[in-house]
Amino acid sequence: MEKIRRGRLGHLFGTVFMWGFGSFIVIPAVTDVTMSALCPGTDECSLAIYLSGFQQAIIGLGTIIMTPLIGNLSDEYGRKALLTLPMVASIIPLAIMAYSTETSFFYAYFVIRTLTAMVGESVVVCLALAYVADNVPVAQRASAFGVVSGLISAAVVCATLAARFISSMALIFQMGAGVSMAAVVYMRIFLQESLGEADDDDDDDASTQPMLKEANDDMEGEEDAEQPVKQPQIFKRMPSIRDLLSLMRSSLTFSQAVVVAFFNSLAEGASQASLLYFLKARFHFDKTRFADLILIIGIAGTLSQLLVMPVLVPLLGEERLLSIGLAVGFTHMFLYSVSWAVWVPYAAAVFTIFVVFASPCIRSIASKQVGPLEQGKAQGCISGISSFANIVSPLIFSPLTALFLSERAPFHYPGFSILCIGIIMMMGFTQSLMIERTSPPRNSSMSKELPSSACSAEV
16 A cells, blocks of 8 residues: 555656646746737836736636636546646647747637636646645645645756757747646556545544535534435535635634635735736846746755755644745845845745745645545635635736836835735735644544655655
């Protein structure tokens, strides 16, 4: 059983790495492609900022519905089966730009990517984390989640290196589409299905039963127990607001993690909507400089999550690491906002070593609060809250960034919107201080000992 779990994680890690490479190789080029299509020959374009913010909001609106739904369905039908849809969907927009980077194809890419990203980006991460939770004991999940995030960062590094030395925009998208296709084939052939397995000895243990099921049973009444068992229907598997509220009420720690996830995702979404356009307007960044910056961020994040985080989690706990990541995140954004020379953004990027603690720690804290058969639901809930934050953030920060980069700014502070992102991270830090350190449930079937190498299998 232990070897099976290590093998499963190895294939999952390989799938996540290839998917991340195919998705992120185009990131350094997207800003230039967008600017060239909308405002050719300029370094400041409010239309590009607004349109990118609008796209991010629409994607967030879709993922807030699709991520909890697919996460919930994965508890019923399996992680592998549900991974196929978002991974295949992510190939389509890349293939469009791989064919041609002309303006008309850019608009087609923009529309199709908006639609496919609703069932793509966050869903893959959500299901990957649920898969890890199926195969890793509670005490080791923070490190295992960090490994997943570290592999995504490693994919960013490799993808950015490739993009850095490829001069043709079309070739970048062709490579992204090709690797994404390879990721789907690899996943379908090698990845084994996994679904909240529990040991036989603990089948009758009440502590292993999903907490949300218990909460719903109390609400339903005794008459529901007499109803005949029906085949599950997909659209009825969509978690309702009552389901999500029940899940949050089942644990104070889970509800606190949800609040921190909202603030952290709000800051991350705002950064995606604003930072690259701020750097292009402030220091005339192009594809090469964007690639260099992303490369530094990716290397720092990879080393941190693969080497530093597994050492610090047993010593400090994910609750304290979460607070450290958010506190350093404020400093990180503050330095960007006051950048006085072109080297400052590169220096500030090093703080990513600590900033990347936040996301896997939130996921681990949430994972500990539910039973083994509700990991997809819990991760889907966190992803849904994050998606809601991604709707809100561009609606606020795209206009704010465009205003302070224009001549109509109320006062001269081009990086004011970036400073506001740091303030949001500080709000999340304040909430994270209220989360008490939790220990793995004594009777949870997944808390039994597995070898420590289970969450560090080779890719």
